[in-house]
Amino acid sequence: MKRLFKLFAAIVLGSVLLTACGDGFKTTKSGLKYKFLETNKGAQQVQPQDVLVGTCVLKLGDSILGRVDTPDRILMANDPAFPGDLPEGLLMMHIGDKAIFQVEADSVASRGFRFPEFYKAGTGMKLIYEINLTDIITKEEMAQEQANYMENMQQAQAAEKEALAQYVADNKIKATPDEEGLYIIVNKKGNGQKVEIGRQVAINYTGRLLNGKVFDTSLESVAKENEIYDSRRPYEPLSYRVGEQSLIRGWEKGIINQPAGSKLTLIIPSALGYGPQDLGIIPANSSLIFDIEIVSVK
Secondary structure, X not given: OOOOOOOOOOOOOOOXXXXXXXXXXXXXXXXXXXXXXXXOOOOOEOOOOXXXXXXXXXXXXXXXXXXXXXXXXXXXXXXXXXXXXXXXXXXXXXXXXXXXXXXEHHHHHOOOOOOOOOOOXXXXXXXXXXXXXXXXXXXXXXXXXXXXXXXXXXXXXXXXXXXXXXXXXXOOOOOOOOOOOOEEEEEEOOOOOXXXXXXXXXXXXXXXXXXXXXXXXXXXXXXXXXXXXXXXXXXXXXXXXXXXXXXXXXXXXXXXXXXXXXEEXXXXXXXXXXXXXXXXOOOOOOOEEEEEXXXXXX
């Protein structure tokens, strides 16, 4: 999906039997409390597996846990999680409706959802959804969107594969890729301690795209030469404990068992890099090249 849903929700399907409450809320047979502030019953109604578009404020008691203030994808009419969950209310909603729903916080917490520290179990606290429904994306529209996404992804992956093969051919690279397509080119073999999980390493690096554009480096001279110098950051070897930092998998695979003093070039397919993420300077589905010097291993 192009965008993630902004708020957590679990949705139950079930019949609606209503009882009146003194505070203006009604209660379904399963225990969901709700109140409609505005209704538009002539408009399109939510169906199972539809995605709701609109604004939403999520509260625990009087405290706001999250909010979406401009219309966006907020919830999906999924299957039940527990009696008294959100579904019955969502399935009653039409485009243009505004409603408030109250769900027992204890029921949500029992499913593993972690609330802030001020949540107290057994005190009757409510998880409150204030929803303004502005549009509906049907399950059929979602299925078509997913199909289009997968088709575009396959085309992008094919284009990346072709571009990488062309790069390897143009640069007469003789190294053989591993089973995941990672090229490890040893330009200089060091003779120091080998890189292993748990060891502290210091590494100089320069990262670039297949077209040669440098997107990051630990070397000040390279940063200035490629007009990406940033005076707010230090230019020094990247120091970290192997296995304890969220580096791309191609990098981690490439340096394991390499001794200190080594200089490597890693050619990393996007599946071992940033995949379909578009990071701006690194487009989605981009193969990456890292020139790496393992300065020290401790």
